[in-house]
Amino acid sequence: MSELRGLRGLRAVLPLVLVALSALLVPSCRLPGQETESAVPPITATEVRPERTDFAERQPGVVNITAVRGLESTRAAGTGIVLDASGFVLTNSHVIQGATGIEGTDTDNDRTYRARVVGYDTSQDIAVLRLTGASGLPAARFAPVSTVRVGDPVTAVGNAGGDGGEPSVVTGHVTALGQTVTARDDSDGSVERLAGMIEVSAPIKPGDSGGPLLNSAGRVIGVNTAASAEPPAGSPAPRKPRGYAIPADRALEIAAQIRRGEASATVHIGATAMLGVMVRSNGTDPGARVVEIVPGSPAEAAGIPVGAAIVTFGGQGVDSPGTLTGLMLRRHPGDVVRIEWARPGGGVAAADVRLAEGPPQ
Template sequence: MRTHTLSVLKALSLALFVLLGAGSVSAQTARLTEDERNTIEVFRRASRSIVHIEVRAAMESSFEKHVMEGGTGSGFVLDTEGRILTAFHVIEDKNQIDVILSGGRRLAARLVGTAPRLDIALLQVDAAKEELFPLPLGDSQELEVGQKVIAIGNPMGLHNTLTVGVVSALRRSLEGTPVELQDALIQTDAAINPGSSGGPLLNSAGEVVGINTANVPKAQNVGFAIPIHFARRVVPDLIEMGHPYRPQLGFSGSEITPSIAKLFGLPLESGFLVEEVLPNSPAAYAGLRAGERIVVLSDKPYVLGGDIITAINGEPFTAPSQIAHVLLDSRPGLDLRFTVFREGRTVEVVIPLAKMHMQF
């Protein structure tokens, strides 16, 4: 009888402990703010999609193998075929790439394609679909300054580190970045440190809106990400061709500013001054005209007298990066329509886009 009573008391104590524990967890959850619950939920869903990338540059011969240097970065699962998105600079100049999945399994990765001027690289691993958890891609063109964003990556090799911040600014440029990324980067105060590059920048819905790419070493809380819509545009090309479609138009020039226009007596205070048109190029066949008068200023030659581009596909010209961004959206068979100012009148120059021919 006594034994039975003790058993009943133990069972009641255990049940009470469970109830108290559940109540404690419930109370803790209740104390969380709506924003905290959102952050926790986004991390729970997204963390299994984040991969740790280890890279090495190795030199091999018939007699030995020597590892020159290594590095780490981040990436995320793009689809159940095993494709992984990361930043190009993470794998640049490396010939051995390992991907560590969220479950801890290490896999050798193949390089599918690269877009160096966009700092985007696409990898592939052989893994079961059950091990792969693709992240949904959002719309970076709909971002607003002040919007909450979440960065997940492997800074300093610390797997699945989460930082939270906001979109600090849009259409930023960094010194030395290619023209394709000028007036394009997402600035955030979510911490992005060495090793975070290639990881996703997520919105509150858990969608990827950017690929983390850089921070400013001498500043705090100033990080940058590549808009995910750039990746949306080039990934099909990377899968098909290994590189983005970027036709050579065959012309070059300089941006016109009010000070340049005043200095040289140009007829417009803004636009793109066409200074060179290559022979037998699409621009030459379309009738785009370069100048002939060469004036040197601070070791930079300006070729004056050529066409001034004032609009591209009906959109007023704003910066040289605009041409690069239009080309990202282009495909063979489409036309680029340039509105140009020539000898006191406005004319339209149409350049048909042909299949891209690689030049090495």
């Protein structure tokens, strides 16, 4: 199993890295309100035999994404793929993680829109956004992974470097299918295990996360997600670039579930609930140890102190930070939950807490 780095905005490209790009930030903006949806037309990957085309010809349906992380005073840059003319956009969940404000610039009309999070699946690294007020956008076209073969030429398109403007284009070939990798996000050290990935030789860069991987007919066959890390300075031999993409079939299936509003153990729909704590493992003891409290948050109002270990949430046991995150993702802003925590000096305290609205997990 390889180690990768993801492509979040500028998630750096190193052993395997999620490819989003983080940078120093500007003030955050408030996310737009929820909108209701009626019937959702299906978007499917259709069988198309690749035809040779000029790789330099940019394909439609690419969005440059900027995600402001107001709680961290940073921002992330990434890429999205237009699903339909009304402004639904597919991207990686790690691109929008922690975002308190999101903007998307459609590269076909050069217009910038505020965006809201429709939903996301952190386990599959997929998210769906809606560009507020968008209409008539050229949508991307998709093809299933069943049409992909090792050796096929591919083009990766994205917001490399987070500079915006015309999308960058890099080319390569499919080098493997069905790959399982472990990807690390350099911005926060989090790790994701991703299976069934398309491996390519195209040199995907930070900022390309969420962008399209195209076949020679210009159809999207995957969502760019991770890339091999750059070798350390002074390395005797350069490492061949490796990029990894989520197959389009899987991404579209999750996107359709999100647009239907069907939550699950891994899919979160709508606004994200916030308790207002930063937690770490509690060592050999159960619970999630609180290392920081967000000022003005529900956690502060409830009197949860730094150093406490949260041991139950909504009547369910908490044995790790990951468990707490999973339980939080099943909740929504305004929910009232009972929380129990072990005090730093001994004893257990509890309180009923009304969760606030916070950034995506």
